[in-house]
Amino acid sequence: PSAHNIWSVIENQDLSATTNRIDSAGLWSGIPALFSARGGCSWTQNTYLLNGMDVTDPFQTGKPLFYPDFFSLNSYRMVDAGNPPYAMSPGGYFDLSTRNGGERFQGGVSAFYTHHSLQSKNITPDLEQEGLLESHGFDYFTEGNFHFSGPVIPEKLYIFSSVTAFGLARNLADYSGMDKSSFISGLMSLKYKFPESSLFFLWTGQNISHPSFGAERNIPFSSTLDQRELYNVFQVIWDTRIHNNHYISLGASFSSGDVKSD
Numbered sequence: 001p002s003a004h005n006i007w008s009v010i011e012n013q014d015l016s017a018t019t020n021r022i023d024s025a026g027l028w029s030g031i032p033a034l035f036s037a038r039g040g041c042s043w044t045q046n047t048y049l050l051n052g053m054d055v056t057d058p059f060q061t062g063k064p065l066f067y068p069d070f071f072s073l074n075s076y077r078m079v080d081a082g083n084p085p086y087a088m089s090p091g092g093y094f095d096l097s098t099r100n101g102g103e104r105f106q107g108g109v110s111a112f113y114t115h116h117s118l119q120s121k122n123i124t125p126d127l128e129q130e131g132l133l134e135s136h137g138f139d140y141f142t143e144g145n146f147h148f149s150g151p152v153i154p155e156k157l158y159i160f161s162s163v164t165a166f167g168l169a170r171n172l173a174d175y176s177g178m179d180k181s182s183f184i185s186g187l188m189s190l191k192y193k194f195p196e197s198s199l200f201f202l203w204t205g206q207n208i209s210h211p212s213f214g215a216e217r218n219i220p221f222s223s224t225l226d227q228r229e230l231y232n233v234f235q236v237i238w239d240t241r242i243h244n245n246h247y248i249s250l251g252a253s254f255s256s257g258d259v260k261s262d
Contacts, residue, residue, distance in 0.1 A: 037092020045091025
């Protein structure tokens with residue numbers, strides 16, 4: 001089963017990409033996966049785009065400077081041959097576009113839940129003979145989304161908003177205690193239509209908590225990190241048509257990330 005994040009989409013649908021882990025149903029939700037876009041280049045060579053503008057972390061190249069909200073995305077496209085010949089970092093371009101409001105009011109609510117009692121043990125007798133007695137699994141997992149869109153001013157101004165949150169506890173093999181994560185994301189966009197152009201505003205932000213970041217097999221709790229992440233992205237884009245076949249798009253984007261680890 002696929003998780004509700006873009007890295008699970010890469011893992012399952014782009015056979016030219018290789019992720020650094022297998023994420024079954026969102027066990028590692030909240031932690032971006034590292035992936036090679038062409039099977040050979042480093043994950044540090046990948047570039048993330050949001051609505052056509054670069055949102056790659058400048059200090060950890062190959063990671064996004066935000067956590068994409070799966071439910072607010074309109075499309076996601078991997079381009080593994082989109083670099084010019086002189087590019088110094090020929091990785092993949094991962095282009096994400098967000099949803100927009102339309103002429104009709106519409107919205108939706110979705111919720112998901114799983115519990116450790118709904119899981120089965122997958123340790124075979126052969127693995128037990130090799131000394132593998134436990135496997136990773138969920139203690140619990142909850143996730144929900146609410147989104148709303150429609151015209152603020154008919155045929156002029158449109159809004160789209162989305163809120164997503166999840167909380168999970170991982171029961172990791174050979175690790176004492178629970179490895180927990182929580183996440184909340186918000187997104188709001190406004191699009192104003194002029195006769196020959198449009199103006200688009202977007203904000204998206206995420207707050208992520210990992211009280212025992214880095215937990216794994218045979219890792220003591222005292223060696224993990226209490227990590228908290230706060231991201232914000234602001235964008236403004238102006239599109240105009242100067243002829244039937246000619247368009248100009250101008251945009252500005254500001255991204256900030258605050259990661260604290262104790």
